[in-house]
Amino acid sequence: MKNTNRRDMGWVLAACLLFFALPSCKDQKETKEPSPASSRPSGPRVTAVEGFIVQPSSLQEIINATGNLIAYEAVEIRPERSGKLVMLDFSEASFVKQGTLLGRIDTEALEAEKNMRQVELDLATKEVERGKELLAVQGISTEELDRLENRVEAIKAQQKVIDVQLEKSEIRAPFSGVLGLRTISQGAYITPNDIIVELEQINPIKLEFDVPERYLTQVRAGQELSFTIVGADDTFTAKVYAIGTGISPETRTFKVRATAQNSRNILKPGQFAKVTLVTGVNNEAMLIPTDAVIPVLDGKQVYVARNDRAIATFVQTEERQATEVQVTEGLQLGDTILVTGLMAISDGAPIQITNIIETSK
Structure with a gap:
C-alpha cells in the first residue's frame, strides 16, 4: 500500500515538470528563429543635403x-659752396614757389675779389688800347699786342668764375613744394654736406x-x-x-x-x-557659396555630387566676396556641389539632394 502511494506521487511530480518544461522549449524555438526584419542588412545612412549648380557668373577682376x-618730387636743400650762412628766410612746413630765395652764404670775400678783378680789367683794357696805337707806329710787335689782349680775356674768365660763386651763394627752391623742418640756424658755417631743409612736391x-x-x-x-x-x-x-x-x-x-x-x-x-x-x-567666372568650401590640411575642398554620392574635390580659390568665392581650379561649369550637411558626410558617402539653392549673380 505504501509502495502504491509512492508510485502515484512520482507520476504527479513528472507531470508537473513536463507542464513547466513545454513552454520553455517553445520560447527557445521562437528565439532561435529570427524575424524577417532583423535578417535584412541595415546599410549606410543616406544624408539629405542641399546643392548648388556651378554656372558662369560676371565678376570684376580686382587686384x-x-x-x-x-x-612726386623730393630734394634735400644743401649749399653749393662752403661759407657762413648770413641769411635764412623761410618758414618751416610752408609752401614755396620755384626759385624762392631761402638763404644766402657770406659773399664779402667774393665781392672784394670781383672788385679787384674789375680794376685789373680796366687797366688791361687801357693797355690794349695803347698797344694798338703803338702797333700802328710799329712801337710794339703783334705778339706783344696779343699778350695784352689775352690778359684781358683771362681777367674776364676770372670774373665769370667769381660770378658763378656768387650765384651759388644764393640758396633757392629748385621747384615748387612744401618745406620740411630746417636743421641749420642762421650764422652757422655750412658745407655742401650739410642739409638745410627738405623740399617735397x-x-x-x-x-x-x-x-x-x-x-x-x-x-x-x-x-x-x-x-x-x-x-x-x-x-x-x-x-x-x-x-x-x-x-x-x-x-x-x-x-x-x-x-x-x-x-x-x-x-x-x-x-x-x-x-x-x-x-x-570675367563673364565666365565660377562663383560658389563660401559655405561650400572646407579648409583642410592640404588646401581647400568641396563636395561634388556624383551618382548620389559626395565626392571630395580639391579646389583653388581667388576672389572672395561676402557670400561667394571664385574657384579657378578643381570644378567645371555644370557641377553640382553640396552646401549643407557637410559635417555629416565624408568622401563617397551616399546623399540625397533635397533642394537646389541659388546665390546672387
Whole structure:
C-alpha cells in the first residue's frame, strides 16, 4: 500500500515538470528563429543635403594690394659752396614757389675779389688800347699786342668764375613744394654736406605698390584705381603711369606707380595705402557659396555630387566676396556641389539632394 502511494506521487511530480518544461522549449524555438526584419542588412545612412549648380557668373577682376605714398618730387636743400650762412628766410612746413630765395652764404670775400678783378680789367683794357696805337707806329710787335689782349680775356674768365660763386651763394627752391623742418640756424658755417631743409612736391603725389607677377599682363599705364589711407574716411583715386620692368626674385612681385591729385594736402609721403585696382570683367567666372568650401590640411575642398554620392574635390580659390568665392581650379561649369550637411558626410558617402539653392549673380 505504501509502495502504491509512492508510485502515484512520482507520476504527479513528472507531470508537473513536463507542464513547466513545454513552454520553455517553445520560447527557445521562437528565439532561435529570427524575424524577417532583423535578417535584412541595415546599410549606410543616406544624408539629405542641399546643392548648388556651378554656372558662369560676371565678376570684376580686382587686384588688392598695399603700398605707400611718396612725394612726386623730393630734394634735400644743401649749399653749393662752403661759407657762413648770413641769411635764412623761410618758414618751416610752408609752401614755396620755384626759385624762392631761402638763404644766402657770406659773399664779402667774393665781392672784394670781383672788385679787384674789375680794376685789373680796366687797366688791361687801357693797355690794349695803347698797344694798338703803338702797333700802328710799329712801337710794339703783334705778339706783344696779343699778350695784352689775352690778359684781358683771362681777367674776364676770372670774373665769370667769381660770378658763378656768387650765384651759388644764393640758396633757392629748385621747384615748387612744401618745406620740411630746417636743421641749420642762421650764422652757422655750412658745407655742401650739410642739409638745410627738405623740399617735397606733394600735389600731385605718387603711390607705389607691389603686385603679384601673375597679374603682369593685366596692369597697364592709364588704368584708374582707388585707395584708402589710415585716419581718413575718403576714398581717393589715382592713375597708373609706370610699371616696373623686373620681377623681385624674393617676393615674386613687380612695382607699380600711380599719381593722385592732392590739392587739399590730405595725403602725406610715407602714408600706408590700401589699393584696389579693377583690371577687367570675367563673364565666365565660377562663383560658389563660401559655405561650400572646407579648409583642410592640404588646401581647400568641396563636395561634388556624383551618382548620389559626395565626392571630395580639391579646389583653388581667388576672389572672395561676402557670400561667394571664385574657384579657378578643381570644378567645371555644370557641377553640382553640396552646401549643407557637410559635417555629416565624408568622401563617397551616399546623399540625397533635397533642394537646389541659388546665390546672387
